[in-house]
Amino acid sequence: MTDLVFYTHPMSRGRIVRWMLEEVGEPYRTEVLGYGASMKAADYRAINPMGKVPAIVHGDTVVTECAAICAYLADAFPEAGLAPPPGSAARGPYYRWLFFAAGPVESAVLNKALGVEVPPERKATVGYGSMNEVLDALEGAVTGREYLAGGAFSAADLYLGSHLAWGMQFGTLEKRPAFETYVGRFRQRPAAQRANAIDDELLKNAGGA
Template sequence: MSDELVFYTHPMSRGRIVRWMLEEVGATYRTEILGYGAAMRDAAYRAINPLAKVPALRHRGVTVTETAAICAYLADAYPQAGLAPAPESPARGAYYRWLFFAAGPVEAAVTNAALGVAVPEERRGMVGYGSLAEVLDALEDAVAKSEYLAGGRFSAADLYLGSHLMWGMQFGSIERRPAYEAYVARLAGRPAAVRARQIDDRIIAETQKG
């Protein structure tokens, strides 16, 4: 079985999060850039991700989709990078909590708000996040309490949740709050984050020139 790691992405997608994760763990990987539309809907790619979206990963015969799942997979596949607390560590619970808080309540609440979907107050119990305001307040409390989310050190949970905050504040889907801005400032300057941005920005520039 080949150990080759193949990363399917588009430079203007959630694949930017996975690119950062790949750079953090120091993986050797091959990138397959897919254009939106026909390339992602092609039968060959649908065999990898039936939803015809990126990012996706192929590694050791395993296919992983969904950005949070890819980040969690890479953290475990490359333990030497130290991006996940050990399973027996008390910090493991916080790591899982905030990684999937971002993948669930944060993404759902922010997306619904952007689409103009208003959940009636009496129906908030039916959705996994209650209200956008409650989600943002919980998020603010989490990032204000300590430098990082799990065990006082940077992890894949910070990378994933921090990426949502960076993206959301940049495009106005998440309001700017001092605690958010202080938190993402600690993350954005990491060497792996800088490298990842440079790689994807260069691909965008080259595509536009072509």
């Protein structure tokens, strides 16, 4: 038995959390939910009222939202070394880029996918300004350094790297050499490969549904 339970679907943002869990290396139980009835069922809505995955339950603690789950796991299991120590200088850029990916990057990518155009005179009213500004900021963050914070791989690299990889694969983010170099650095991590293999197998067994 384990007190760490992971709720997911193999074709969801849960793939990010799966990678994080594999990096952490602690035992966990996976509960796969289908889109529709099982995600909207009352027992799962008691965990996440939004009826969406991913979510984790760790003992009596419930955490939803990918970036929050990654940040929580990094702090809950510090021996995995997935976050700079609290109070260190690296903690600032760690939080900065983890939540930049969760906020401006996600918002800009979603609006682009939906065909939402922000009029130039209204840029100040959206958190990301424009897609080009987001991409330029990201390019500056990953150029000339191996990792985002503290000279070591962290949950911020995992989260941002996942978004960049997904966006470039499906054409929602521009392929820039700096992004491809940054993402390529993490593809061969054993935890990333294990996580992908687990979710790919779940997806195959589910018939892609």
